[in-house]
Amino acid sequence: MSSNTPNEVNKNAQPLIEVKGLKQYFQINTGFFRSIPLKAVDDISFSIREGETLGLVGESGCGKTTAGRSILHLYTPTAGEVIYRGKPIITAKDIAEFRTKATMVFQDPYSSLDPRMTVADIIGEPLDVHHMYKSQEERRQRILELMDHVGLNSEHAARYAHEFSGGQRQRVGIARALAVNPDFIVCDEPVSALDVSIQAQVINMFEELQDKLGLTYLFIAHDLLVVRHISDRIAVMYLGRMVELADAKEIYERPLHPYSKALISAVPVPDPVTARANKRIALTGEIPSPLHAPSGCPFRTRCPYAQPVCAESMPPFREVEKGRFVACHRVEEINS
């Protein structure tokens, strides 16, 4: 990982995206006539400043993908709002406009590319949908430019996606996400399906593109090592809720929430001093099903610090230090 130009984010910059109380419930059929809500995302709030990368981590199934998709209104949120540059996204017209500003890179580089389309047509699809060119020549030029951005050869344009490796396919997906010249990209575990040897390349490319095009990312990963490198701030999710949100560096050095502590202690660190300070906290037990979340704190079934109070009420997501949010009743006691 070469380019270590830290993304200097203006801390006072206007938030580009604000998410307020976002909820995404799916109705799950449990019998012929009964259904219960699956709270895939339950009341999350945060904001992302322009030019910033917010890393979103959590175990598989905790609702990261769903959060990313409902922020983009690919699912209609059950509740809550998404505010883009100070303006809430509400009507169909808002959503249509938002689609040219906010795009997504998908996790699976295989199923996210239509096997019946050539690479050029896949990348050009957003241009076609939004009529963003006047002539075929202009379209062609724009597609070649996008392919150049992501390091694809122009010879690849007429080929089908299935002829490529996972890394190249993901580049096609990234080029498609860049086509409309967006400000904001939700990157949904964009490297988790790739070979380890290629992951670093692709992540570096994300950083270069951010510098070059002034992009803002919501970067989802279940692997802390991946987000650590690219994120300015990191949000940790557990069972559809956000449990901690902090500066990337701080959360690594001093995680406050018991779940963050456990996640971070599981990451191998080269520095022995830090390694000793973060004594390993093993997570015991399985992640509960989001259909039957525990009462009170969702993490209490696996939390080493759990007390009766934790079962009584849901800990609020509160600002414990400046710019640092944690959802835990006992955060002060644990960390004092």
Next chain:
Amino acid sequence: MDISKLSMHVNVEDFLPATEEEKEYMVQMRPSTTFFRDGLKRLSKNKVAMVSFFIILLITLSAIFVPMFWPYKYESMLGMQPGKPVDASFNNLRPFEYSSTEQARIEAGESVFPHVFGTDSSGRDYFIRVIYGTRISLAVGFFASIIVLVIGLLVGSVSGYCGGRVDIIIMRIVDIIYSLPDMLMVILLASVMKVTLGPAIDGTPLAKIGSNIISLFIIFALLYWVSMSRLVRGQILSLREQEYVLAAQAAGAKGSWIIRKHLIPNCISVIVISTALQIPSAIFTESYLSFLGLGVNAPMPSLGSLASDALNGLNSYPYRLIIPAIVISLIVLSLNLFGDGLRDAFDPKLNS
């Protein structure tokens, strides 16, 4: 002798950077709708499929056009002329044989069109009966497949799209129909309908088509849609899971765009191919029903009923069984091979 040819050194000129034109040559973008043309190109390279295609074309064209100029009618018994005694010498002619009256006319200098496959036991020209039988068989196969396609498409997409309870109910019905022994059901239905449908349609325009063919279509509509509807449902369910549909939505595409650009191109070939493969199976069903006497109404021939009639004189006239049998085999085989060729050509995952 040019000594440089023997040198192991590389030719530097081969490694010069490409010129702009050369680069331009490499960057050829295909226009947007190339998938279909790519498939056609692959198809035209497949020799077996192309030969099958020409056989089908030849058989179809002759089934359509030959009866127009052939001097004999499929139903006319040549030995029975109004006002004349029955001329039995027209019956059971061998290929290229003439009856005694025709022989007399030839001797008188008239030209008489030959009976290429001879005549049958009622003195009807066998060639035109085979051609006409082919026409009936092809038409039955084609329309039966269309019926199967329409019903299967409708039920399958409702089931796949609605999901939930509707899907469960439809799929249980499909399972029930699937589990019926279809040969037995077809024979039972055909014999019941032969009795009940005949009087019901008497006098209507449908009577001309014949109750048996109509009951054949009803049988197809009742029984054979199930596999098509399962196929369509499976396609829809799997396409709904594909992230490229979501990606198109994320790009701002609306429903009609997604249907046109993603859903149809991704399932059309599977559906067209299995419809094409349905035709030979429908022809086969028609043939065996006709063979059992449950097919087309006399005097209309179909390939199956011709084969069945030929059983009576099998020892003396084996070619009357062999000819329709060969035609059935040719049609079924070439349609199947052509269908396979279509599948290979239009499934890009098999051709990288």
